[in-house]
Amino acid sequence: MAKLKELAEWVGAQLVGDENIEIARVAPIEEAGPGDLTFLANPRYAAKLNDCRAAAVIVAPGVESERHSLLICSNPYLAFARILARLCPPASVERRVMDGAWVDPSAQLGKEVAIHPGCHVGPNVRIGRGTILYPGVVLYEGAQIGEDCVLHAHVIVREACRIGNRVIIQPGAVIGSDGFGYAPDGRRYVKIPQIGIVEIGDDVEIGAATCIDRAALTVTRIGRGTKIDNLVQIAHNVEIGEDTIIVSQVGISGSTRIGDHCTFGGQAGIAGHVRIGDDVMIAARGGVPSDVPPGQVMSGTPVMPHKDWLKASMTFPKLPEMRRDVQALKKRLVELENLIKEK
Amino acid sequence: MAKLKELAEWVGAQLVGDENIEIARVAPIEEAGPGDLTFLANPRYAAKLNDCRAAAVIVAPGVESERHSLLICSNPYLAFARILARLCPPASVERRVMDGAWVDPSAQLGKEVAIHPGCHVGPNVRIGRGTILYPGVVLYEGAQIGEDCVLHAHVIVREACRIGNRVIIQPGAVIGSDGFGYAPDGRRYVKIPQIGIVEIGDDVEIGAATCIDRAALTVTRIGRGTKIDNLVQIAHNVEIGEDTIIVSQVGISGSTRIGDHCTFGGQAGIAGHVRIGDDVMIAARGGVPSDVPPGQVMSGTPVMPHKDWLKASMTFPKLPEMRRDVQALKKRLVELENLIKEK
Amino acid sequence: MAKLKELAEWVGAQLVGDENIEIARVAPIEEAGPGDLTFLANPRYAAKLNDCRAAAVIVAPGVESERHSLLICSNPYLAFARILARLCPPASVERRVMDGAWVDPSAQLGKEVAIHPGCHVGPNVRIGRGTILYPGVVLYEGAQIGEDCVLHAHVIVREACRIGNRVIIQPGAVIGSDGFGYAPDGRRYVKIPQIGIVEIGDDVEIGAATCIDRAALTVTRIGRGTKIDNLVQIAHNVEIGEDTIIVSQVGISGSTRIGDHCTFGGQAGIAGHVRIGDDVMIAARGGVPSDVPPGQVMSGTPVMPHKDWLKASMTFPKLPEMRRDVQALKKRLVELENLIKEK
Known part of the structure; x- marks a missing residue:
């Protein structure tokens, strides 16, 4: 009021x-x-x-x-x-470690932290002042969470991953799962230990059930202010800049680097080891196989300039008619050529 | 027997x-x-x-x-x-609040409710008669669950969301996560508080790890009898009618309205602010950018009538050959035109 | 060192x-x-x-x-x-049932098992020697877990599902959720009880928030050594062979059978009741509507041989130009035909 x-x-x-x-x-x-x-x-x-x-x-x-x-x-x-x-401020939450939360004695908790029942705070975890953990949050050994964060129910942050300040993580998101890396040994695959981490900047928001994999050896990085929707996959060693928007169900493959202030529409997919410049827009369902320079607006699979895609995709349903036309043209041209030879 | x-x-x-x-x-x-x-x-x-x-x-x-x-x-x-x-009736479950479940004293539980260890029932939650919460279910403040529901392990229902009767929710589904809404402030984004709710009708089933976002201001609505598969994204302010089938990994963007008795094949994607009539079928992987009238069967990205898509997509691999044909035709036509001019 | x-x-x-x-x-x-x-x-x-x-x-x-x-x-x-x-061996973990874990008295635990707080081990569960359950793992009644497995936080294994030895499951994965099966009754849908199970072979790895549905009546099967990334959907009655790689956000529809040593790129989708031979590669975002013989490398939706897709998709942006060419050719051909008739 x-x-x-x-x-x-x-x-x-x-x-x-x-x-x-x-x-x-x-x-x-x-x-x-x-x-x-x-x-x-x-x-x-x-x-x-x-x-x-x-x-x-x-x-x-x-x-x-x-x-x-x-x-x-x-x-x-x-x-x-x-x-x-x-x-409409968020509902107020009791600022204390509630009964039924497990907090390792070696964990360092800031002031005014709220830890609900069913949370698990591992050894050597650090949690900054004012951060709220809803029920069932699991912080593995050495995870670091900044100040004034909100980690919703069942969020998981695995070993040694670092979360900035004022980060909001929706329910069920997974930070620091193992990257998907295997070395072929004949026809079998041997797991490559994923010993890197995830580092998330200040003011990032991460959607429900989104997965951000830890790097193989180094750091998977999400820049300050970037907003990620639900059910997004971010693979190991990816680096995303600041203030980038990633809509639901996007998948970003390993080692790809994305600039600042980009927008990825829903269900877009980005190949691995690709560089995407600042201020790029990839339309919903766009498939990006290779580098994209700054400022481009792209659509389709593989992506092309959005205007080109609009025209090409409008022509696509006319393909069968075009094919019939081409066949008919070939036939008529042959007839015409024969006619002229005869003359 | x-x-x-x-x-x-x-x-x-x-x-x-x-x-x-x-x-x-x-x-x-x-x-x-x-x-x-x-x-x-x-x-x-x-x-x-x-x-x-x-x-x-x-x-x-x-x-x-x-x-x-x-x-x-x-x-x-x-x-x-x-x-x-x-x-094959479901395994019988003890009907009581089991040790290791946290239930806020202000919560109202119906008769014959089963609440497993590790569940968290927040303040002012209401749970109807006969409902089963498997381990790790989290109900935020003011959530309302109807009668004879089954909420599987780690299901999360956030603040004030309402679930009807006989609703089945598979493990890990998230109901009422924040919608993905931000206001640009220069190059940065400011979160728009998502103060609406999710309302789910009777006899709905929701798949594992599916996410249904709360509305920004009002209600995200899933109609009676609608069945939703795993890993589906339903964005804020979406309204889905009754008896609609949504297969796995579909994404439905914000404020879209979907009619009754539709079917969405796996991995389909629907743009925001779109209206889809009753009895529409969108084939697997269909991309819907705009309104679809009732009764249509559509495929492709962007969607077109399914029959047209079948023909066009069969022609697609012949594109390079068609292009060569067109180039050859152009050349031969020029030759012919010159020949006639000479005569 | x-x-x-x-x-x-x-x-x-x-x-x-x-x-x-x-x-x-x-x-x-x-x-x-x-x-x-x-x-x-x-x-x-x-x-x-x-x-x-x-x-x-x-x-x-x-x-x-x-x-x-x-x-x-x-x-x-x-x-x-x-x-x-x-x-870099994994962090050592205390080998015992920790306080705050609920283990049903009828469960059988192997030696050197580690069960963290917040885990729930149901009746008649069997867990093999050396297996680690991170916080919040839920094993429903009768689940069987092999030796030396690692189940990360909040992994759920539902009733009677069987997991082999040395299986690694990333956080939040769901094994044994109900398959998506309904019988139409007029315009409504009646749930078909899903009474089958999931069986996972030795040395499999399963990604974060991946969902593998239990079979309707029989077994959903994942073969030895197969590696599955995050946010993958595997529907009921699917059978996957050995040493197959399934990248993030792939969806595999019901009753499909996949051979050994295949690779599915990210966001690929496979229709139901399809057979895919050994050593098949489906490129990222490929859509597979029907059977694929062994050894094929396929791309696109619907999939075609990868080389054909590369050429066709490079031609796609030229569609509008091709269409104009065809129209122009038709016009010029008519003119030429008229000219010849006149002569």
């Missing part, structure tokens, strides 16, 4: 309308009711305000409404995120 | 043969031995009965066999499912 | 250089420093030795270096794997 005035100050927005409205809830524009705050991320949809019953709306400069109080700011979506975080 | 007569009554089948046979086991048609019951789902394979050593066979009307007692019914596969459920 | 001489003997390599060097670490060729051992798997990259600061290098016969001591052997990568296993 907050006054609209306070929220405007909170995000540095210009307030037009009734500054004393009490805002209890943030709701989507179609579902907001009296007393609610909503937002209009894209001015093109301003017509939606006509039917919107919200008390107040976060808008970009230039949007007007007689029916609503307005919070005007240059980035309404960002203001929405920040107001939501203020109005 | 049951007499064939009882089984016939159980599924309303017509019995031809020895009604007093004791059936101990149901086995596939190739592996069944004396004393076993088997089934012939498709009358086209009736020849298989010649070598079948089973004592009795569930068949559709019109199938005959002198060697076997027959249970004749209109839907043999359904009768097989029901007889199997009768002959 | 070991002398180079000992390591040479360990792997049967010929030693050229200083046999008394103390090796503490194995490092990649680019990062190795004084005192380190590295390896050159491929003689083509021998030039890398010029800048390599390692004390010693494992090489194939014919590679020379004046700067390094050399371990010369026919399979340097295999020697590297074996030396690494010797120099």
Whole structure:
């Protein structure tokens, strides 16, 4: 519960309308009711305000409404995120090691750490101040977790892996599983011990059931601010830059290096030992077999420039017709050639 | 163990043969031995009965066999499912809160609930009568589970999510993880708190390690009777209708709405904000970028009618040959054109 | 820590250089420093030795270096794997049932078994000598685990499934979840009880969050020595041979049979009821709709011989241009035909 005035100050927005409205809830524009705050991320949809019953709306400069109080700011979506975080803080959690948690005596715990029942904190683990472990989190020997992290239920961090500050890990994610490496011995395969680690930067978020493998000898690295969705596979020795977005079910093969501020759409796949520059966008389901220079927008398998893919994939269903055309052309051309020879 | 007569009554089948046979086991048609019951789902394979050593066979009307007692019914596969459920009931489980389970005092448990060691039931959770939690299930604050559900080991249901009655959740599935939503702030990304929930209807089944994200503000919804396989990703704000089949490794992006009685083959991917009508079939690995009207059968990426895709994908390997043909045609046509000009 | 001489003997390599060097670490060729051992798997990259600061290098016969001591052997990568296993043995684990583990009194535990807190060992489970269960492993009733296995945190093995000897299972993998089988009853679906099991051979490795479903009536089988990466789906009744490699995010549909010594690249998908011969390679993202004879190398969806796919997929972006060419050819041919008729 907050006054609209306070929220405007909170995000540095210009307030037009009734500054004393009490805002209890943030709701989507179609579902907001009296007393609610909503937002209009894209001015093109301003017509939606006509039917919107919200008390107040976060808008970009230039949007007007007689029916609503307005919070005007240059980035309404960002203001929405920040107001939501203020109005709906996460549930408070008791800051202590709860009964039914196993913590090795050699582990070092920061202040205000919360460790739920069923957690297992191994020898020589370090956990920074303010970090929360939900039930069933397992930290193997020597794992290091930074400050103000949230590790949801059943997250596993294996031996010696290092997690930065303010990292959020959704339930069931696995950090530091063995990389997939074998040496052929005739027709059989011998496991190559995976003795490296995973290192995750500050402000990273990792999705549910996502797996990040430890390096064979060195470090699998996820850069600061990178956000990874659910069920993503990141193989051993991969290095990912900062502020990169990886949508669900993407797979990144071993030793690949990815730049800053890239975006990978859902179910994309990247081959091993590939370099992808900064600011690359790979569309959903794109398959990347080789290096991609910075700034490219790519689609398809194997990937090509997105515009080319759009045209080629629209032509694809016409392939059988094209083939018939080509066969017919060949036949008619032969007839024509014979006709001319005869003349 | 049951007499064939009882089984016939159980599924309303017509019995031809020895009604007093004791059936101990149901086995596939190739592996069944004396004393076993088997089934012939498709009358086209009736020849298989010649070598079948089973004592009795569930068949559709019109199938005959002198060697076997027959249970004749209109839907043999359904009768097989029901007889199997009768002959092989799930292992019985002690109905109590077992030692080593943590249950918050504010949680409300129905009668005959089984809660295994290592489970964690948070504050204000409600669990309906007859529900079984296998070891390591974690229910966050305010989660609601219906009656006669089975939540297998390490299933996680996060804050305030609601599960209907008779829902089966395979091991390691995650219900209510945060949706993947961020607001750009320059080149960085700011998390949008995901304060919505997941709501799952009656008689839904959810596969192992499948992830269903909570809505940003509202509800991610799975309709009654829908069956979801392993390792499926369902993003925030998705709504899925009733009796829809979603095979393994499918990904459904945010805010997409799917109708009733659809089927999604394995590894299919659906873009965000898309509407898919009732009775749609998307073949395995289909990529759906936009709306699909009811009743369509689609394949490919991007999807097209399945018949078109079959033809186009058969032509695809001939592309290089077609290209050579086109180049040759161009050359010969130029020659011909020159020849005619000369004449 | 070991002398180079000992390591040479360990792997049967010929030693050229200083046999008394103390090796503490194995490092990649680019990062190795004084005192380190590295390896050159491929003689083509021998030039890398010029800048390599390692004390010693494992090489194939014919590679020379004046700067390094050399371990010369026919399979340097295999020697590297074996030396690494010797120099970096896994962390030692207390061999006992630790406090906070629940073990049913009817379970049979071999000698030197380690069972961590939070594990749950159900009735009639058998665990072979020397096997390690990390925290949170759940073994349902009647599960059988062989000798010298490592089951990482939160691995789940459901009822009556059988695991061989020396099997390694990465965190969060699920063995024996219900197969995805339903009988249609009008528009609804009725669950077919999945009463079969999973059987896993010796020396198999299974990746994090991989799911292997139990058979409907019989056995889902993974052959000796097969290695499975993270987030792989293996459906009910699948049978996989020996020494087969399955990379991350592959999906194998129900009742499919796969031979020995195959390789499936990441994100490949195999339809149900398909037979794949020995020594087949399916490239990453390949989609297999039907049987594949032994020894084939296949790519694409649907798969075709890899060489054909390379050519066809290189031509694909030229489709729009080809289509324009065909249209233009048709027009010019008509003009030519008319011209000739007139003459």
